[in-house]
Amino acid sequence: MARVGTLRLTDAAQALSVSSMTLRRDLATGDAVLELLGGHVMARQGKGSPYSLAGEEDVHVAAKAAAGRQAAALVEDGDAIFVDCGTTMPHLLAALPTELELTVVCYALNVATLASRRPHTRLFMLGGLFHPSSATFLSEEAMEGLKRLGIAKAFISAGGLHPERGASCANFNEVPVKQAVMAQAMRSFLLIDSSKLGQVKPAFFAPADAFKRVITEQG
Known part of the structure; x- marks a missing residue:
């Protein structure tokens, strides 16, 4: 036995x-x-499975697309924006008019791929060690490079937003980037679908009031 x-x-x-x-x-x-x-x-x-980018792509798709359209309405011609990782951010890029002249800063492979196809977009990709679960890159050099960038608007993702516990995500390696970008950007917006409201994930990165606005499919 x-x-x-x-x-x-x-x-x-x-x-x-x-x-x-x-x-x-x-x-x-x-x-x-x-x-x-x-x-x-x-x-x-254990009972809780780790975050998987591929596993999240087909979840709440309509809500993510609607949230992306809400966020895209805040982007103006000539903006330098930061686009975070996750499965909601591609919907933001898809909703942006192609004629906009933009600078997009990112560190996620799925976001960079879409941004590179835009005709009037200058892409700034943060490099470093690749993290497959979220398809992101991270390095000390990239963090230092962020300090030299001017970011007008940062669109930040989260796995949960709780009124008392703040914004959190599943991957701890995302936290330094999110926090550094929020410190650098003129305005930060949290872009999530409403299923994330009230949720708490392991990696805390910002209080709820750190964002100019929380954007969901509801507005």
């Missing part, structure tokens, strides 16, 4: 012939626990 129990991280790493750092990194990708089954160490996902 298989034995079921728990292991210390160092013991599990030794059983798998990997370093503790490697095991810690792999487990950090989701809500995972270690189990010992019949002498084999197994990583089991």
Whole structure:
């Protein structure tokens, strides 16, 4: 009969012939626990699954598109805007008139791909280490580069907005970028669909009143 129990991280790493750092990194990708089954160490996902960009693309699509149109109405010709990561931001880009002369600053691959196809848009892509779960890049050099940019309007995404706990997201690697952009931009707008209202995600990044406006499909 298989034995079921728990292991210390160092013991599990030794059983798998990997370093503790490697095991810690792999487990950090989701809500995972270690189990010992019949002498084999197994990583089991908990009830909460990790954020996946691909998994979110087909969720609340109509609401995200409507929210994107609401946000696009705030963008003016000649603006330098920051467009955050996530699955709502592509709807913002899709709703922007193609004749607008814009500078778009971003750090997400899906956003950069769409922005690069616009005929009158200058694209500034922040580089660094790629994070597959959100298709974003992050590096110290990119964070320093943000300080030299003039951003008129920042459109920020979130996995949750709570009146007391503020704006939060699922990925901790997004927090430094969001906070640095909000400190740099003249105005910051939170762009979410209404399903995010009242939700709290693990990575807090700003109080609710830090935004000029919260934009949803309802206005």
